[in-house]
Amino acid sequence: MVIKTEGTPDGSSGNPFNQTTVIIITADRGIDQRIRAAAQSAGYSDNITNTQVLPSVMLNMGLGNTSDTFASFIRPALFNDTQAGENYINNTPATVFRITPNNTTELDPYDYPELRVRGTGQTEFDLMDDLEELRIAILNKYNESNVTELPVSMWVPVGSDALQRGINALGPDNDAAYLWTANQTMFSPTPPFYNTSLYYPFLRDPAITLGNDTGEFIIVYGVNHVASGKATYSNFAIYGADVWNGVGAITDEDFNGSAEEYLPDNPNAKYLYVYKLARNCSEGDQYCYEVPYGVGVHGLELDQPLFIGFRIYLENTTKTGPSYSEIVYDRAIKFDPKN
Structure with missing residues (x-):
């Protein structure tokens, strides 16, 4: 509904399925900007790039024993094409990179992102x-x-x-x-x-x-x-x-x-x-x-x-x-x- 893909650039209406997309998971604006620039130089438009914010104000960032660990889940369901679904599960067409700066940079952490609010006032x-x-x-x-x-x-x-x-x-x-x-x-x-x-x-x-x-x-x-x-x-x-x-x-x-x-x-x-x-x-x-x-x-x-x-x-x-x-x-x- 909100993802930016080649089929839904900038989150516009369209078909988001089976489309190329980029998702950046980060706590820092500077890192986000650098990854976006690298993606654009590799041919990925900024209008298909999404940022999933890790709110450092609530998390224990870092690499120590007390630091939080993170996981990102993709849960596809109800495949219209059963064979395509099996191919996706067995050969997930995605690449994940863990990016670490070579040099110390000044932090520019994101604030806690604005939430989409639950509820319409209409009940069951x-x-x-x-x-x-x-x-x-x-x-x-x-x-x-x-x-x-x-x-x-x-x-x-x-x-x-x-x-x-x-x-x-x-x-x-x-x-x-x-x-x-x-x-x-x-x-x-x-x-x-x-x-x-x-x-x-x-x-x-x-x-x-x-x-x-x-x-x-x-x-x-x-x-x-x-x-x-x-x-x-x-x-x-x-x-x-x-x-x-x-x-x-x-x-x-x-x-x-x-x-x-x-x-x-x-x-x-x-x-x-x-x-x-x-x-x-x-x-x-x-x-x-x-x-x-x-x-x-x-x-x-x-x-x-x-x-x-x-x-x-x-x-x-x-x-x-x-x-x-x-x-x-x-x-x-x-x-x-x-x-």
Whole structure:
């Protein structure tokens, strides 16, 4: 939406996909200017060059043991051309240089960049009654099962919050809202698999597993945030809670239209979704994901605790993540056979 590329020079409207671009990640204006000049001399126009600012006022810059480390993530999804997507993943057409000046230069650090503000004042809360109707329809359909409704809360802290509290936000960007099936009273300050000084609220014992009994499954449901206009892309993914191995993601393209069979007479069903997670999906069940096991971290073992994470990316109006105060949280219900 905002990137400068040969297809969207200076961030103008156009096609940014499969286009050449330059991204400079730096804390210093002088370094940015020198890299831009070098890029131009190599034939890269300034109108395709982007600067991602590292705000040194909040970060520990340097090369010492107490200095911060940085990572930049590229997360492509929903390839129109499957083969092109595989080629991109296997042969990423990008080059990354780490640039260090040969001589000491006078620092000219960037200020904290102006943020694109979340929120429009428009919410999804008018769909709450429809969502409750959907919940009742789900419970009625599976009324011969034991029911556990999973709590859902904010997953990843806002970046500035995490930086100020010194906790690991696993990618503190503003481009999405993140939710997960977790209970705030069950948090532990340190993930057992982190042998570092970084801290992150972790679900100690979610006590949710997924066996292979035909009557044991999870129903994930909620507002389709893309259909409601609060996102351009959303998904949910199932994870192992002990090592955080994500084994499958279901996107809004997968679950679009899935609530209409539950609410055939409700015109707002098009704004909702329902999806099943099971070890064995019934033949012809379009809205069901078979969760694998016996394949190491590519699956979840039958006794492995799990959680579900939700990602809600980019509201068109604001070009940043939606406001948590304007979205209806996604939901999940665990069903087990009655003894």
